[in-house]
Amino acid sequence: MSLEGLSDEALLALVARGEEEALRWLFQRYAGAFLGLARRMGLDVNAQEDVVQEAFIRVWKNARQFDPRRASARAWLLAIGHHTAVDFLRRLQARPKLLEPQADEAEEAFDLPGDGLNEEGHLDRIRLQGALRHLDPEEREVIQVLYYRGHSHQEAARLLGIPLGTLKTRVRRALLRLKEVLREP
């Protein structure tokens, strides 16, 4: 039986039981996203591929821990891809540069050209990028430093010259606003 039509949740359940074919399908669905994220975070080509390999090893080892009550399979898988890239960045200390809010760099994360791998995904990305532009500059800045540059919260507060409490407030506000904007028709 082909596993192609199965949901990500069902594939993860099969991976948890040791089904290699299910992991192969998850690879086909998510490897490109993991690579794109690693590239966006400033890792070189070799490190991008290492991130993908390591991320799928983590998926294989941790699939049993996936609990649909705590995250959708898509969010869980993307978090594994992102966490792996963050761990690589921190280990290699290869962050592109310290963030002094430079206008062009700050905009870059929110103005990404789509590769057009499929039209639906491309349209979704345009919508998401539009939503990101709705954030205040301060909110975009914390998202940029934490999510796309992989800094820890302590490092980010230091780099931005703000207290940790302020950083946490901005993070909370940014994510809430993102959810709000994306909910609008």
Added chain:
Amino acid sequence: MNPEEVRELLPLYALGALSPEERSRVEEALSSYPELWAEAKAWMEAASQLAEAVPPAPVPPGLEDKVMTRIRALRRPAPWGWLRQAAAVFLILALGYGTYLGGGWLLTLREPTTQVITLVSPQGEVVGRAILRADRTALILLHGSPPKGKVFQAWGLDHGEPLPLSTFRLPLKTLRLPPEALAVAISLEPPGGSSKPTTLFGLPR
């Protein structure tokens, strides 16, 4: 970590902004606070949009095969891995505690009446094993120690309420099951133990 501390860290957790140690602590604590799961899910969904905003990159040929080769390499040593682990624990015990347990348990595994029960967390993760002998003695082998301020407590399971048994801190414990107990489960409890399980840790699969 109390629920408020976890709640405060959830947005940072979702953004990958915690250290690996903090991340593990949040994940561990979340298991104990189901009331925070919906909130955690909402933050995770919001953060996943940030990944979705990045265009996927073309996957180089051969990368899928590299991943699958590594997966297969991980699979090979799996069978009986836990038994080797148990043997290593026995060796340490034999060195440290003389003949306290002796080698009897390993020999017991050859007896057809001996049962080996896999203990799984409520999320389905394997957390240890229990070896039950025909004489109602049991050996519990767990992966890891209890969190700070907690102890393990064993429970005898029959068709009614769980029967409270010994508490212990080491990931290895021998105990005698009451006659009515058909299986054994493990929970996390405050020191001294409880009369009813507080946080389930390992249930027989």
